[in-house]
């Protein structure tokens with residue numbers, strides 16, 4: 041029993057073990073139920089979830105930690121106990137009045153979520169109502185050749201706002217009251233401070249600068265789109281359609297689904313990335329009964345225990361349909377992304393499992409920085425020339441890369457401004473005086489922010505962004521913006537220092553040393569500055585957006601030719617050692633396993649290839 045232990049060092053050790061135990065029990069059940077494995081049990085899932093929540097929410101344990109902190113401690117013990125306190129404070133509210141308020145907020149959020157899930161979303165076209173999820177509505181908006189249909193789909197997206205706004209207003213007010221009672225300026229301020237370790241003011245100093253510097257680029261891109269496709273292309277229901285091309289289809293032959301695992305493994309190995317003896321389960325394909333969202337979780341967080349190194353265990357799933365056009369490209373980007381998260385968490389070397397788990401106090405910005413940096417490589421000519429090969433062994437032609445860049449580069453700023461609109465909107469909401477938090481005002485502000493930040497109404501109306509509604513994901517969208525800023529700053533740093541990123545083992549070494557080893561024990565901004573020797577800013581991102589297309593294409597062509605000459609460091613099918621056991625699974629079926637295959641990972645990949653081939 042932790043509560044009765046009197047020695048701090050014994051407490052620390054048992055605490056770490058207990059956390060590891062409840063964390064793993066829950067995550068193992070999470071995987072079993074979501075993958076619908078034999079013998080999985082919903083009641084075990086909720087029992088173990090309850091145990092994890094109870095542990096993280098144990099106010100008595102927090103008090104005990106705080107008691108220990110008043111004693112004489114070794115620096116190592118103090119550090120551990122401070123971390124426990126920090127973790128607990130992400131989950132425990134000590135003031136009884138605040139506890140009551142939080143209960144009320146949870147209840148209202150659950151009601152809103154329930155209502156939103158049951159909303160009959162869709163669009164009316166040619167007198168007929170079509171049920172459609174928000175994902176489908178957006179697909180219609182970017183693919184339908186009929187403007188009237190796109191317009192109707194957009195109206196469907198706009199119908200979410202009026203539906204959620206009334207309850208959302210009540211939630212905003214309560215969240216603010218709650219944050220103020222805990223001593224914060226507003227709810228947004230509280231969330232930023234808890235997640236990132238710096239306040240709202242510091243955050244918006246960075247975001248305002250990015251907004252200011254990217255504004256002229258936005259204007260230029262909007263003018264360009266209007267010039268090329270006509271002024272009506274700027275309407276929210278026409279924008280995505282007018283930019284969409286057939287590039288996905290043309291790229292498809294060079295990204296065969298069954299080769300994605302091998303390409304990811306070889307390119308990570310060439311970057312010098314290893315996984316410190318971790319194990320990874322990969323369940324990539326869709327099937328009946330499988331959970332309908334992809335995810336990557338870590339049942340076993342890596343840590344340095346008193347008995348020695350404990351490697352991480354990763355479960356990773358996606359919903360690929362190998363025969364669908366574009367599935368190979370998506371699978372590859374997902375592998376680079378989630379494989380990046382996994383590399384990060386596998387290489388956290390600290391004396392507690394709390395530093396290497398994905399929940400708070402690990403921030404979104406810190407976590408996404410790793411995965412977004414690694415998936416960004418797929419867009420580089422230097423990467424595609426080495427790894428984008430068709431089934432019959434032909435490398436992606438330069439002309440296709442050039443077309444992709446010409447189609448997309450000049451409009452990239454739209455994505456930045458669309459991301460930026462969310463934190464600007466949320467800041468305004470939580471800064472409104474309580475008596476002004478009304479449905480009319482909130483809907484008006486949503487439109488105003490879209491006009492100001494995106495230059496016109498957005499194809500994705502702000503009130504349709506699901507993140508702003510639920511507690512966990514509200515007031516954290518800025519994390520993605522910060523991560524993308526850091527991705528560009530990190531890329532700039534490596535390119536300046538080493539000249540190249542793809543297939544450069546120094547990159548993996550630096551990521552491990554500067555970004556991964558510390559886990560969440562260090563502040564994200566400090567980590568970025570530690571590697572790049574500069575405070576985090578949007579300058580590197582702005583520079584990429586400002587780059588002239590012709591100049592960029594010229595440079596990329598040189599990179600393409602260089603990469604063709606050099607070839608990938610590890611050839612297709614060659615054995616690489618990621619210091620990881622990779623199990624390729626499909627529900628209960630283990631398709632291949634690098635630990636038992638005589639040819640290791642490359643053997644496991646070729647068995648998987650054959651398995652995919654027989655699916656068709």
Ligand SMILES: [Zn+2]
Nearest residue numbers: 377381408411
């Ligand atoms: Zn991610």
